[in-house]
Amino acid sequence: MKIENEKSFDEIAEKEYKYGFVTDIESDSLPPGLNEEIVREISRRKNEPEWLTEWRVKAFHHWTTLEQPQWAKVEFPPIDYQAVSYYSAPKRKIDAPKSLDEVDPELLETYEKLGIPLREQEVLAGVVAVDAVFDSVSVATTFKGKLEEMGIIFCSFSEAVKDHPELVKKYLGSVVPYKDNYFATLNSAVFSDGSFCYVPPGVRCPMELSTYFRINAANTGQFERTLLIADEGAYVSYLEGCTAPQRDENQLHAAVVELIAHKDAKIKYSTVQNWYPGDKDGKGGIYNFVTKRGHCRGDNSKISWTQVETGSAITWKYPSCILKGDNSVGEFYSVAVTNNMQQADTGTKMIHIGKNTKSTIVSKGISAGRAQNSYRGLVRVQETAENARNFSQCDSMLIGDQCGAHTFPYIDINNPTAQVEHEATTTKIGEDQIFYCNQRGLDTEEAVNMIVNGFCKEVFRELPMEFAVEAQKLLGISLEGSVG
């Protein structure tokens, strides 16, 4: 069946990126380039203690010995790391703002355009705390006071370095060491800011913590560093979401996220990623090379990753769980949508070390246009992991005959008591399904939207309420222009 309203799809496809705008704020940036002096300068500007400066410098020197990895199924022109500016902070009024009133009004406007009602949220009393990140420096943190009462530390990374150096020193690099991989090493050397969260023993964080990332300032790489610790018996749910303005130059993003779950602790980490994917010919768009890893350090701990990836020109991201504690649980729920010329190579790693550890992987890849979407995942059961259990399901959906969907699972089993299952399927949207929907008065685009949302339901239901609605909308926007 030929889709009749193909024309209107083309029109939609050519629609400008909805969140494409550049905020005109002067940036206090370092010149492009990367050397030891730049690394030291970043550290100096942030008034960091010496141990952190030295850690960065060590990472930088290690980075110079590494080569950019080539194994992922993505293609892009070589990145000139010397052409990137590694530090950019919005200009401040003498000191860091102490309240929202002190924040640059233009900045607040940007957030409003993005649909983050920062002011409103204070009024809405305790629904979501936003540690909003604009480029590389945290500008405002809300509800800190309320969280502080419970002993929860939720602040920007720089503040944590200042106020809680012992915690940062103890945990930084303990899950993703500075030697981990090319991009994580780069991040360790030049990370600008990010979020820090510590939930003390026995405390259940009463609200979803969230950070909105937003890339601004042309030609600036973003190097966020997030460190999240749930102490014994604690619980925290963390949301991360992002949109970025449209521009033609490729932007490099290499973030690192480290999660640590102690005994009986639970961490839920949800991401909606909607950075600029580039135009329909693949021009522009963000390069997103992220290292995310969680460490279930104590017995009965649990880490759950949920991600909806619709943006970026290139996504290279494998949120992982190291299941060290006995009875610990790792989960990974992912929806990755690629359209036009987008490329995604994403998946997870589940490393079973403790006894009776369990992991679940549900990955849904949707590929449209001329996009390439790969699932790449590892399940490893170590000799020590008695009765480990894993279930993996990777489904791909292809929309159009120019795109690709690939599955590369790695399964390493070293203990006979393991039960490991992996399943993968590939399908397309049936013409009969579309026809049925058309019959019922749904146009083809609505039908595609509905079917795709149904395909992703297993993942969406893992998202916190706030995100679930946004994710469904995003999916629709991302697939605009793809023919059913």
Add this chain to the structure above:
Amino acid sequence: MDLKLLRDRAENAFRENGFPTSRDELWRFTDVSPVAAAAFDGAWKPADIPFVPLGSVVAVFENGKLSLEKSNLDGLPAGLHVGSIMDQADERLGSLADAQSAFVSANTAYFSDGLHIQADDGVQVDEPIHLVFLADADGMAFHVRNLISCGAGSKLTVVEEYIGGADDSAYWTNAVTEVFVGDEGTVDHYKVQRESGGAFHFQTIEASVGANAVFSNHAITIGSRLGRNDIRGKLTGEGGEAVCNGLYLLKDRQLFDTHMFMDHAVPQCNSHELYKGILDEKARAVFCGRILVQQDAQQTDAVQSNKNLLLSRGAKVNTLPQLEIYADDVKCTHGATVGELDEQALYYLQTRGIDPAAGHAMLTFAFANEVLDEVKCRPAKAHIEKLVHEWLDQVSA
């Protein structure tokens, strides 16, 4: 291509690239340095190893050399030609397997014997052609090259069996088999590998499958200390079908690697792969199956599955079932499982009065039997079943 040129090119490639290392993605889990380090300067001798012929047409190779004395290549049906590859110039040689890996390069450069089988168009042979490779010459390398050509509408059944001596002699079998299946032809191919416990065994099987043709391969692996099968099929005509099944039974410190690659280049083809493994003691299995569906290959139906049964602590499995899909109107699935025997099933058998040891044997055989069920050639099936039973008896003893 001229054979001399082909050999020179392969030799250069082999000398230049050398053996792969574990830094090579395709060889990550299989360390072939013992092969690279060995000298292979042993002397030829006749191999006196018993075997059971599976049909009247039998080609026996003694330590790499075709022995006309032990073989029976007489009384072939009209249109079927079987002989040493050294006597038969075939310009297709090397067109499928040329220099994919160091092992294929070495084979192309140095092969000194092998079998050439050709069925002319419309020739249907039901009886299996049995290739027996006997090996017990310590320190020798056997580069065996086979070519199987099945004409349009023809049918062939070929069993390659590699048998080692009982003395754990250390030699290296490096075989390459190229299979051409013409339009509407059928090749039913079996490989039974029971090399000696000290042997290295590497084989690449490359098949090209024409329109409405069927290629099926069953690879049964029991022997060798270190080995690998590279089984690669290309579906080149619409309506083609490929079946690649396998069973590996490993124990001691055996390491066996299977790399399977199925290339769907044209529309409306099917491929099915079922690989099962049973691992005991400190054995290790590697399975990497890759299905490629090219952009034009609409209406592809591909199913791949790898299941592993671990009988002991210390046994290891690395499995990588991969799909690479560039067409949208396709049905592709793959799956992999690793685990031990189902305790509930064992318990159920016990409640029926079957003691645990017998129940264990029963369930283990049933696990393997799923692959044997697919074996169409009766003499081959009986032979393989017997080998599987023998292996299971050894393991449980």
